[in-house]
Amino acid sequence: MRAILDWLDHRTGYRAVLHHLLEEPLPHGTGWAFTTGSVMILLLAVQFLTGVALAMYYVPTPLLAYDSVRFITDTLTLGWLLRGLHFWGASFIVVAAGIHMMRVFFYGSYKAPREITWLTGVVMFLLVLAFSLSGYLLPWDQKAYWATTVTINIAAGTPVLGEYVANVLRGGSHLGALTLGRWYTAHVLLLPASLIVFVLAHIALMRRHGISGPITPQHGPPVQFYPWHVIKDTLMMAAIFALLLTFAVKFPAHLDEIANPADAAYIPRPDWYFLSLFELLKYFPGPYEPVATMVIPGLVVGFLLALPFLDRGADRRPFSRSRLGLSITMIAIASAVLVLTGMGLADLPSKYDPNDWGPRAIAGHQLVTAADNKCATCHVGGGPAAELSITRITKDEEWLVAHMADPVAIAPGVRPASDPTPAPLLTRLQSQSVLAYLRRIRAGAVPPQVSDEALVAVNTFATSCAGCHKISGEGGENGPDLSDVGGRLDAAALKRIILEPTSEYPDTLMPSFAERLSERQLNALVQYLANRH
């Protein structure tokens, strides 16, 4: 072994390189505070490696993006853990980068001659945020789609150039296939390439000027980087890695239902690292919006970039006279970000729960499992189409509704006048119920056991009410959401309204259902709605 390594060293000189990398004398007193950079390297390495494995399965097109992420999460061995590491790794990086930056700031490590090291760091922080933003869209679930819609709309609010910027971000006037393509390319090609360049430059500059060391230089012999400081780096990296692994195992990455551009009622939120910006928007309504989206973030980034040039004194103590103003500004910025993020977190809408089966999804389940269901004519083992259990939703809602009404027409809507359209196999409301069901099972939920009375109720709701009312995210939008109507109205009031809507709401457009529902349907429906709160 020794002989082989000697041979290799003679040919490559690797020992001298290793020696150069490891044998660095550090200032006496260099301690744990100087391990934050190593943690960044660890986390970036985890993101790179898990990212490569994810890219092996991920497909950047609206047709398959969601299903490929579903596949990674549900089917692939340890895929849930892979995605969990990448998902939490992203958050860890933002936090670790913030801590690293604060360490450098309060230790005054950005001062001459390390200004450029600091600038590369600020750029990398922005790159990390761009990574987070672009990665957030990729799963193509409801959360991803609507959060990105909001992000791009914020960009569209830029004075003068807004619409152009938004169109460049989207690759057109709508969020869709081209958006996903360019954000994916940015996420896996452009940003990693840029980041690698900056990481190398950052480390090379760090070596060139050496570690800044304790705030007030201490007397004593220098510390050899290897192994006396590397052990601290390693222990810190191992601790953070263990924490990351714990998060990935304990809180697996969430995946909403597949993105539904038709569902404008979804309440979007950006991921937590942009929540502070999102909250800030609330204080600058209407024409002042650019203050929150452009001016304030621009000032913060400008402050960070200008920092080493504003502070040219040699004193590194954070609260010395020459640095006091800068430190207070930095603390104010950090506190504002933390407080706004906290307010944003407190105001998060309740998380989507795929196991909350609304009436539509249950009715849809009934339709596709009924003995005489027509889907199984083709969607059956040995049939011309795959079973519904493994069929992916790769078309938009209108296509699917038309397909379910008239499965023979390959291109719905083009049947010529000479070939009369047959009576639809499923009505629009029924088709939408089946879709609700398919979305639920694609989101990994298991159909619930439902009593006979509840079945009557959900079928009644799906065929009579869902055109106008939503429950559990499924239904029309003309009427109010009835997901928790039982908390607002008791059974008697519900019954009165269904039978004679104008008795409660004189101006309502809702028709009376007295003639349309049987006694059993009415009672089951009232009972079902009264229990929803």
Add this chain to the structure above:
Amino acid sequence: MTETQPTDRAIGRRNFLVRAIVGLHATMGAILAFILGSTTLSPSFSGRDETWLQAIDLDALPENQPVPVTLRVSRSDGYSQVVDRTVVYLVRTGDQDVRALHSTCTHLGCRTSYDRKTKLILCPCHGGVFDTEGHVVSGPPPASLPSLPTRIEDGQVLVQV
């Protein structure tokens, strides 16, 4: 002696740290390698669940004569789904017995066809010849045509694919 002792201890401490560093990095590397290895390699070694498919009326099968039947097999294809077509030979071997043979030549995967005159299954690619039990009669195929489980239910032949 008194002078060398602390140096020995320092060397011992240094060696311990080096081992700890290598050990911790190796552990983290092993955990990551295990996760990355599992996720990248597992699909290569996972099979498909087999299902029973209805193939043909038992009465439609003549005795001892292979009848090619096309079966549609839907399966998950990673994050997508496909419907494959598989051609199997069904050979009625008795009153309630049917043998099912794959129609794919075991040599290089060409589709074979049944020759009524010679009562042999022929491969068009390299001249492989099988009998109606799937055994190799002549040519390069290394193995018999694999057979598939069958069962009869209500006069229907079901094949497990």
